[in-house]
Amino acid sequence: MRRINTILSVIILVIFLLHGILGSLRLLGVIPIAGKLLAWIGMGALGAHVVFGVILTIQTFRASKNNGEKYLKQNSLFWTRRASGLAILVLLFFHIGAFGYMNNGNYMLHEFTILKLIAHLLLIAALFVHIFVNVRPLLVAKGVIKGKERRVDIFLILSVLLLLFAGAVIFYYTSWQVV
Numbered sequence: 642m643r644r645i646n647t648i649l650s651v652i653i654l655v656i657f658l659l660h661g662i663l664g665s666l667r668l669l670g671v672i673p674i675a676g677k678l679l680a681w682i683g684m685g686a687l688g689a690h691v692v693f694g695v696i697l698t699i700q701t702f703r704a705s706k707n708n709g710e711k712y713l714k715q716n717s718l719f720w721t722r723r724a725s726g727l728a729i730l731v732l733l734f735f736h737i738g739a740f741g742y743m744n745n746g747n748y749m750l751h752e753f754t755i756l757k758l759i760a761h762l763l764l765i766a767a768l769f770v771h772i773f774v775n776v777r778p779l780l781v782a783k784g785v786i787k788g789k790e791r792r793v794d795i796f797l798i799l800s801v802l803l804l805l806f807a808g809a810v811i812f813y814y815t816s817w818q819v820v
């Protein structure tokens with residue numbers, strides 16, 4: 642099951658980084674689409690990832706009852722994974738449908754309020770915390786990381802994407818203030 646979850650995680654990772662790039666370019670006014678269909682396909686995979694996450698958590702709790710709970714309490718990575726995952730889940734409620742809706746074939750915009758800006762910045766932060774704590778073990782497991790240089794490259798790319806996403810959302814909020 643962990644293996645299936647790992648494969649799923651890679652798919653979700655690629656889909657949402659791509660959706661984040663498309664979404665950011667859309668918010669910056671560079672392209673007309675944000676990969677909505679892609680995002681919904683990703684949501685299906687995300688649903689399964691959450692179910693696997695819950696099952697793996699329950700299994701870990703059961704196992705830790707037998708061999709000492711204190712290890713679990715000390716395992717900050719274990720809790721960071723779960724807390725950031727949960728934060729993404731909660732913050733997605735502020736994301737889906739936040740930008741606009743279809744009305745008789747026309748796309749009507751919702752106002753992008755300060756609350757939405759904050760929720761989006763938190764969503765992006767939670768997403769990247771979740772990716773940063775998960776991506777290294779994942780790459781080690783897949784045998785992608787051989788030297789330190791590769792690891793630096795991957796963190797550099799992720800950091801640039803983080804800035805792009807956050808910058809795009811702030812730009813979009815600012816353009817609402819000018820109107």
Ligand code: HEM
Pocket residue numbers: 643646647650651653654657687690691694695697698722723725726727729730768771772775776778779
């Ligand atoms: C777009 C959003 C997300 C991405 C890109 C993502 C990606 C990942 C990746 C790459 C891993 C590592 C998998 C492995 O090493 O086998 C992982 C693990 C995990 N994710 Fe997510 N995830 C996302 C959302 C969520 C959400 C919403 C939750 C729900 C609470 C969640 C819960 C977890 C848990 C609990 C683990 C650890 C599983 C274990 O013990 O092995 N994730 N995620």
Ligand code: HEM
Pocket residue numbers: 657660661662663664665667668674675676677680681684687729733736737738739740741765768806807809810
């Ligand atoms: C955890 C990460 C993310 C998930 C799970 C996600 C999911 C989704 C989903 C399901 C939709 C479709 C909503 C609808 O039908 O109303 C959507 C739309 C959108 N997303 Fe994301 N998203 C994520 C991250 C991002 C990021 C980082 C950005 C850009 C900074 C972004 C930009 C957009 C935009 C602009 C739309 C509107 C598309 C439209 O109305 O045509 N998303 N997202």
